[in-house]
Amino acid sequence: MALNQSALSPQYTPSPFHHSTNPPRFQRPSLKLPFLCIDHPNLVVGRAQINKSGSEDIVSDPNIDGFGPKKAFQCDGDEGASSSSAIDFLTLCHSLKTTKRKGWINHGIEGPESIADHMYRMALMSLIAGDNSGVNRERCIKLALVHDIAEAIVGDITPSDGVPKVEKSRMEQAALNEMCKVLGGGMRADEIQELWAEYENNSSIEANLVKDFDKVEMILQALEYETEHGMVLDEFFVSTAGKFQTDIGKSWAAEIISRRKSSLTS
Template identity: 70%
Template sequence: MASAAAARANSSSLSHTNFQRLNSSHKFSIKIPFFSDPPSPRIVSLHSNNPSLDSMKMDRAVSGFGSGSGSSAHAHSSSSPASAIDFLTLCHRLKSTKRKGWINHGIKGPESIADHMYRMALMALIADDLPGVNRERCVKIAIVHDIAEAIVGDITPSDGVPKEKKSRMEQEALDEMCKVLGGGMRAEEIKELWLEYENNSSLEANLVKDFDKVEMILQALEYETEHGKVLDEFFLSTAGKIQTEIGKKWAAEITSRRNSRSANRPN
């Protein structure tokens, strides 16, 4: 989560597992390390009958997730139906993985990573037109900005993972996901959109980063209302960090509603 405040959970010890491939008449099983609640990582097992992915060298030993320049996997020029379904099956983890910041605060049945990205995409869709900003690209960036968490999970500050290492892990995870997709133009577009957000290298990325913060504090307000919680840290961690005018206006509206709710709460 975007919260920079220390959560109550202990720092996780993120262990790393090797990829294993079981090949039998083009059938294989990719063991993908999935980092979630500390301290025990879960394993996502992706099964496919897609022979085109048989060229992926998934039996290599790796230290940590992914192998960077050591990877010998071959990216095909386009995605087959089997590759597309393999990729979408892997993305199911975004629907089932709950955002850890809410778990750390005892929220029952919290939102998933996909829930968060979906409402950010809606924010981009309904936002007023801004000079020089491509709203369609904002929608796309919102959809993919946390996509690597399908493999690495929702790594929060409470996990004690340095920012540079987190970024590297997510980059390697994204590369593996694009290989599962089979490479090609769509995979390259996903990489480009993700890197644009990661590097905050465009007006669109800057706006979507604000949506990330605004969506989080809106969700915090909703959980405060629904669960009777006080979630100050999410508001404090974003204070003064929202850069765009629309982000500031939406955040101010959320804060105003929160203050009104507090003022009307019985003592």
């Protein structure tokens, strides 16, 4: 997927968690996962429906995910393809919980945050941010939860890996395509693809805000690690300086920097 370069500032400087433009040295991980060869030709999405006897049947609902006409099936040990694909997808996403953010590993942080940790706090930022005219907070939460999801397969690629920005985007798009196949396609997979592309291309005001939250979360985590480990992590603050696009991003970053200055002088 070609990157929308117009979305980047002319003064763009990669952060420690973003790729550089050096010649590639990164070895792409294998995509040979057990989930990636699974086909779901008869995917059915279910919802509970109470029948006359008071028990529950599971009935597919095309209004939920657009997977076709209603077709009832019993949840009697055979959950159907939809349950299978959902659990395959969630199992694949498990690596987001266990893969540590490489920027912190490279700086010797013990027990650093995972990719999922980072995305979760970004989602919380989207939840608690004040109302802004024209900004859909629910979409911001979704963007935060999806923006690094392809790292479940490709891992956390950083400047030290020497992967150009366009190549990183291509790798992540390929990984995302595989993940959406695991999910079984359909409206939810399409939504994930759309959200990821929106964030990647910085193509909406919601993407602008969530990109700011990406940086805000990083410098807040840097401040927390400085406090916990008694170290100085200037690189993370320098790489984000002047890069915030929204008033909320600028305000929250200024608060973090102010607290950092106070802690460094105390």
